[in-house]
Amino acid sequence: MKYIAVLGHGTVGSGVTELFIKNRTSIERKAGMELDIKYILDIRDFPDHPLADRFTKDFEKIVNDPEVAVVVEVIGGLNPSYSYVKRCLENGKSVVTSNKELVATHGAELLKLAKDNNLNFLFEASVGGGIPIIRPLSQCLSANELFEIAGILNGTTNYILTKMITDGISFETALANAQELGYAERNPSADVDGADSCRKICILASLAFGHHIYPDKVYTEGIRNISLKDVEAAKSFGGVIKLIAAASRLENGKVQIFVAPCILNKVSQLSHVDDVFNAILVKGDAIGDVIFYGRGAGKMPTASAVVADVIDAVKHISARKMLYWSDAIEGSVEDFDKFQTSYYVRCLRNEKTAKLVASVFGSVNYIEGYGDAELSFITPLSTEGELKAKCEQLKAEGIDVYSTIRVIDL
């Protein structure tokens, strides 16, 4: 018999206990041993819960109980999660978490601590909810040199963009709609401004490239500025706007990484990923392109990933899993100004615009179907740095630039 403790009884935590109770027989069969939840830590009381007698408010009881082999951290945020997880690992307990902020911020340190103590620190649920991605990345693709990971990693923004694209409603209306349905928080910033996607791509990139990439090194742009005009313009040339998080290893050995709305052509599989779904594209030297698709969030999909990690942790109680990356390497993230692609640009139209655009950008592809007041076009290949400078040139001549969106090939 191995004992588990669950820290936090919110959405994911209650899903974990529910799933454990429901599928206990098959979970124990797969683990090859009897399992039980000994503690559930929460500041609230749950007198009607089937495991009501397991609830405690005292973390010390859990961390000091030698019978607890695996601790599930599903509190979220950094405080107190970070210190709890650290103390569990220092006290000989393997840890399973769904906490992307924790892994993106302290992953390298916690992985080292786990390694030094011959324990496992597992976090399949931190990216892509129930979609298996951490384990395939670390194991199934282990014969590959990975060179790119890109995906739609945030269901809330994908839902909002899908609504804008298919129903023609504005960002504000789609956001309100998402909030009503419980897909977006009252303060939606972590989703719509890209921080959530940023944490997830940091975790995936750290794993794929072997050293920690911290969120503050990543160019991050959300979807607040996407207007219906941009959505329509993208449609007119067979594209859709998606919030893309991407990381690739460059020939100079550095990692290029960003989160930003991008226009994808309809031939891209990712362009068909709609609503709250997530998809992650992985490119390796031998495997070519592989995509993992599914619900990126939600109580039960996430709980399912957590429980699978628990099974893995108890099965590998003295044999560590191959899941590791080292601390950050100074200067390993490429300056985002060097990123090169084509751009969609929407700007003020007056009698000077066409001539000015030609002289600043060279030969561009104009997009049809526009009103008299604005003009939009696709630039030739250009770096971020060049694009910024060129837009400044337009502005200096009185041509306001309303929108620039990367057009990428995935």
Added chain:
Amino acid sequence: MKYIAVLGHGTVGSGVTELFIKNRTSIERKAGMELDIKYILDIRDFPDHPLADRFTKDFEKIVNDPEVAVVVEVIGGLNPSYSYVKRCLENGKSVVTSNKELVATHGAELLKLAKDNNLNFLFEASVGGGIPIIRPLSQCLSANELFEIAGILNGTTNYILTKMITDGISFETALANAQELGYAERNPSADVDGADSCRKICILASLAFGHHIYPDKVYTEGIRNISLKDVEAAKSFGGVIKLIAAASRLENGKVQIFVAPCILNKVSQLSHVDDVFNAILVKGDAIGDVIFYGRGAGKMPTASAVVADVIDAVKHISARKMLYWSDAIEGSVEDFDKFQTSYYVRCLRNEKTAKLVASVFGSVNYIEGYGDAELSFITPLSTEGELKAKCEQLKAEGIDVYSTIRVIDL
């Protein structure tokens, strides 16, 4: 140092050695030990191969060499693969194979042999080429009760159908085209008649449901009879024809399993899987729908899956992986005549047809855009058995039925 032997130096085998030579440093880092290929078994000579000195024609040398820890079987077919693999497992060597026919035909027996000898028998490459699916199914989704697996498991037929749909060319022309490109064999039967898909869904279903399902129990229909008329009809109501292999667990505990061309609505993610790509949809109680997408065949993707298994096998040399199913359970496969869905039917049109269809099928949805000589429609929900009987009724009245295709929801 652990030694590997590779049986067979065809497409996959040569990919395995190539990948091993190319990525050896990172493969050894991931395995946590030094690895080398000690033997390559082939009846041919390869004097210019970088590992020319490792070639042998003598299987006995390999099976009797106590230094060989892992044997890779990439000969294909059943003879001599089956006896070779058996002897390797009996002689204390873990086996990695890409051979779907072997696993679909003898999986339960070989898994038991591996278990009895505390060895691993791994076959990630047997389904979906380089797409990680066997390991996610057995591990990552281990907290789920799986109830359905469905997919596009054969790249050749998917290429042919894609060409018919997008270029409007006939089955025969598309097949010739696939043969020219090397996607189809000169004798294309295993692909176009569905046997390849059947073997793969047997492997996935055996793994998901825990007991072996043999190919001869599976209703299998290929794509030879799909005509451009059917393709166009499907298009007219927003559908595409795909060769689907599917298995689901019914409420009565039995498994419903088949391979057949099906019409999918464009809202299904699988409907967008084109050309030689494969995709596998997995439904579990907690996880919801997850899709794995990628190249289902090809030298390097398949070799990549084989090498990942080799790494896993050497890392778990004395700790078996959680990959197992028991032998077949008598009567566990549901009679396919009980399968229920809607059907697309194309038949002879004469003055009697409409009235007869109404009396036999009840209220159907007619498909527009047809010539005078034929009529096509979608039936209400019906079982296979009922459909067959109803088509017989039409035929008895002189109305030939040219085509029936299942319309399914995935």
